[in-house]
Amino acid sequence: MxxxxxxxxxxxxxxxxxxxxxxxxxxxxxxxxxxxxxxxxxxxxxxxxxxxxxxxxxxxxxxxxxxxxxxxxxxxxxxxxxxxxxxxxxxxxxxxxxxxxxxxxxxxxxxxxxxxxxxxxxxxxxxxxxxxxxxxxxRNLPFDIMTIKRDKRALVFVNPAGGAGKAYRLVMEHVAGIWSEAEFNYHIVITEYAGHAREYVKTIELNEWSGIILASGDGLIYEVINGLFNRKDWQEALTLPIGHLPCGSGNAFITNIIRHSKQPIETSMEKFLVQSAILIATHQVIPFDMAVIDTCDGQRIFSFLSIAWGIMADVDYESEKYRFLGETRFTVEAVKRILRPRIYNGYIDYLPYDVTDDTVQTNQITSNTTTNGLSEHLLPLNEPISIDPTTSKWRRIDGPFAHVLITSKAALSKGSISTPQSTLTDGYLTLQFIRIHGSIRLNLAKAFTKLSDGKHFNYDFVEWMPIRAFRIVPSETNGNMMIDGEKVPYGPIQGEVLPSIARCMGKQPRND
Ligand SMILES: Nc1ncnc2c1ncn2[C@@H]1O[C@H](COP(=O)(O)OP(=O)(O)OP(=O)(O)O)[C@@H](O)[C@H]1O
Known part of the structure; x- marks a missing residue:
């Protein structure tokens, strides 16, 4: 040209x-x-x-x-x-x-x-x-990116097991036609087992691809992002924009991307998929925040969405058996959990987010930074955090709790806005929790019914704050701890925000 x-x-x-x-x-x-x-x-x-x-x-x-x-x-x-x-x-x-x-x-x-x-x-x-x-x-892409990347293909992973198991058919019926009209080049890999996409992205030649697209739920996105972080050249790998075709039960990633673009989100599954396919075909590259997480078994994990402990973690994990119901699985399990609420003992340490506080360092990532060196504020999990107000910025909240959720995005699924004020790049995590006091059943029922539009934040019993880093220490040894909807070993867990570290296929809001 x-x-x-x-x-x-x-x-x-x-x-x-x-x-x-x-x-x-x-x-x-x-x-x-x-x-x-x-x-x-x-x-x-x-x-x-x-x-x-x-x-x-x-x-x-x-x-x-x-x-x-x-x-x-x-x-x-x-x-x-x-x-x-x-x-x-x-x-x-x-x-x-x-x-x-x-x-x-x-x-x-x-x-x-x-x-x-x-x-x-x-x-x-x-x-x-x-x-x-x-x-x-x-798309606001520089001319050189435009001409080079246009000839490249996007790598599309289709999870045949995701959501209600219809991902491949949905892509063929609703996406393939749109992408040929848009002359969007891609190559499909159907995942053969859990972990396949993670392995695959560890060895891809980065400059052969224009981006990575997941036709799946949020589980495969988590897998692929963690596969990219596990590469030696993780910094370059993270410049590949990630797109999402919603074929799972949660579909939080694309929901947050469309929210950012300020488009109304299509209600039917098929139209939602079409909306995402068109957004991907004409996408801009938009950064998004993530969090680095340390789990009690010594793993370092990267989260694009949420860390859940308490009722949300139980609902997410225990509803796996209702996967065939799609997103309704969360509602069915939530009703059960509200009727028989559990108490979660322990405490949360957190480093508040305060933009005016220049004594707190923010992540300065250079080309030499390894993923082990990515956190500024986290100590080894077995070392106690000082919460002495004269020497430390860290604070503590003691349980018991009914609900604890830490998020880097607004939507937890297509139908729930857990953190209404959150954006893709606000540079902080939001900690929200409900303590055990008053009528816990009633409070949980009220909070869950307002989750669809984020209005639960209007209740006094839902406490929340922006934070840079956290450590959750549960007292019990058994339970559910979830990162981005995936279960991780139960025990102390800590994390820190990584502002604008990754890229997605999104759209800036239109001004007209
Ligand atoms: N061929 C496969 N067979 C079995 N499991 C697979 C296969 N391919 C991928 N997986 C696993 O399926 C899990 C769930 O995938 P995915 O996120 O696509 O769907 P979902 O769980 O229905 O959606 P959501 O995460 O939004 O609830 C992922 O952890 C992934 O590792």
Whole structure:
């Protein structure tokens, strides 16, 4: 693609309707919009002063553009634009509803200005290059990344065991078509066993791939991120953006990405998948926070989502047996746990997050930093943390607790906002907990019913605070401790935020 040619994106030409050649359009392309001006029939309108009808399509709404040879006239070509737009839906009776829905639309135009196919085709390919370039410029990627990465494929892992076990079929039915319309290149690997994707990413040649996409739930994302962190070149590995096609039961990762873009989240599974596929095909590279976690068996784990102890951990783990129910599995188990609440004894040490506190160092990662050297504030787990206020910034909260959750993102699943104020890159973890006092059943029931929109934070009995680091020390020796929905050995656990350390396939919010 000649860089010179693309310094100016503007194009204008006359096209006609793919069925009715008498209906003509002037198409104008600019950096921000495609304008479609419907040409009036000059004879018909000689007496009328009517203005040409113009439709303006923002480039942000176009996810692909393809050229084809006309089936009707061998000299002509057609140009199709693929759009994904938010618009008001119609009810069955044809009334315009107040609700906005996403719609996939395609506009096809014929082109035949010249008498020979080759010249028409060359001209239509020029349009294709310019439209593609305009789409890529909206992604805010530097030109060199754009041209290099475009030729690369994304590595897509499909988990045949994820969610209700339909991931491969869902990808073929709802994603493959969109990605060919968007000319998004990819290579699919179907995971053969738990741990396969983690092993796979440990040895991939990083510069062969444009990113890694997981058609799965959150479990496979956790696996792949930890596989990337286990590489010697982990810093470079983490620059590969991670995309998520929701095929699991939780799907928190893509939910948080779409929340960041401020798009409404599609409700049906299929439409949610389509929304994610289009976001991936036109993505920008967005950073996100993670946490480094030390578990009691000496493992160092990287978390993109949450550390749960208490009722949330029990609900997550014990609901595994209802996996066939999809996201409903969490609700079924939560009702059981609320009716028979457990008490979790122990304490939580935490380092508060205070941006004005310059005595606390923040992670300065250099090319020499190893993953063992990644934490600034964590001591070995068997060394006590000083909470003496005269010498230490660390503080302690004593249990017993009903609920303890530490998160780096807002949504724990598509249907629950555990931490409403959280963003992808706020640079802190949020600690929330419910102590055992008052009517614990009632408090838990109230908190769980408000979890869908994060309103549980409005209750006084839900305490929360932003933190940099934490250590949870349970008194009992048996129970559930979950990191990103995966069970880890039960016992003391500690962690620290890693601000903006990884990259995802996301979108910045639109300003219009
Ligand atoms: N072929 C496979 N057979 C069995 N397990 C697999 C296979 N491929 C991956 N896994 C494992 O399945 C687990 C769950 O995967 P995934 O996250 O995709 O689905 P999920 O658990 O339904 O979703 P969520 O994590 O959102 O609840 C992962 O830990 C992964 O290691």
């Amino acid at each position: 000649a860089q010179e040619e693309l310094k100016s994106i503007d194009l204008e030409d006359i096209f006609f309707h793919y069925r009715h050649s008498s209906q003509q359009y002037i198409l104008k392309l600019s950096l921000t919009n495609l304008s479609i001006v419907t040409k009036q029939d000059e004879n018909k309108n000689k007496s009328s002063s009517s203005v040409n009808n113009t439709q303006i399509i923002p480039i942000d709404d176009i996810y692909g553009c393809l050229c084809m040879k006309s089936m009707k006239n061998s000299n002509q070509c057609c140009l199709t634009f693929y759009l994904y737009i938010l618009k008001r839906s119609h009810t069955l009776s044809g009334i315009v509803s107040k609700k906005y829905d996403f719609h996939r639309i395609q506009h096809t135009f014929m082109y035949g200005k010249y008498n020979d196919y080759e010249t028409n085709y060359a001209e239509i390919m020029r349009w294709h290059r310019h439209v593609t370039y305009a789409i890529y410029l909206r």
